[in-house]
Amino acid sequence: KQEVTQIPAALSVPEGENLVLNCSFTDSAIYNLQWFRQDPGKGLTSLLLIQSSQREQTSGRLNASLDKSSGRSTLYIAASQPGDSATYLCAVGGAAGNKLTFGGGTRVLVKP
């Protein structure tokens, strides 16, 4: 059974600092990996999707890497802003690609 872990559960950084968020998974036979953002009381917004054959994916200030063999993904957010404060979740797609297993999330606070 796939298990997805995100450590730390919470982190606080000053504005302008780069954010590094970690995600680890136990079964490397994945279809893809997605990163999401969740604001309090809201649904999840998809940020980046990395296919199992890819090593990284970029969108603006966001960059996500994937190392399938070691069971790890990292989300980098450059030059953090207070508006980046949210909970970030990673999710791993199973072999068929239509079921995701989620990590517990990392709650981020960017202080102005």
Add this chain to the structure above:
Amino acid sequence: SQTIHQWPATLVQPVGSPLSLECTVEGTSNPNLYWYRQAAGRGLQLLFYSVGIGQISSEVPQNLSASRPQDRQFILSSKKLLLSDSGFYLCAWMGQAGSPLHFGNGTRLTVT
């Protein structure tokens, strides 16, 4: 463009009462549909998913059920709510397998 509608946004129900949460998707056909629950302090738990009309897979034994009467409609139901059913319920859709997962805004259910 595709949109997902989920209602109601909040719901307070007494123990033993029935439940019906509805989710509809616009702008796509034959989507994969999902119901997740997010309890306080816990991760996102997949409850049900559907790959087509009348096709429902249950992930967790519980007193909840799901139905998909139309291609883009997904309903979560219960005949008798328990206190432990309280939580944040999220509907989501995915196009072809392996594409991004898109969430609705969620329903906050409090069982009293």
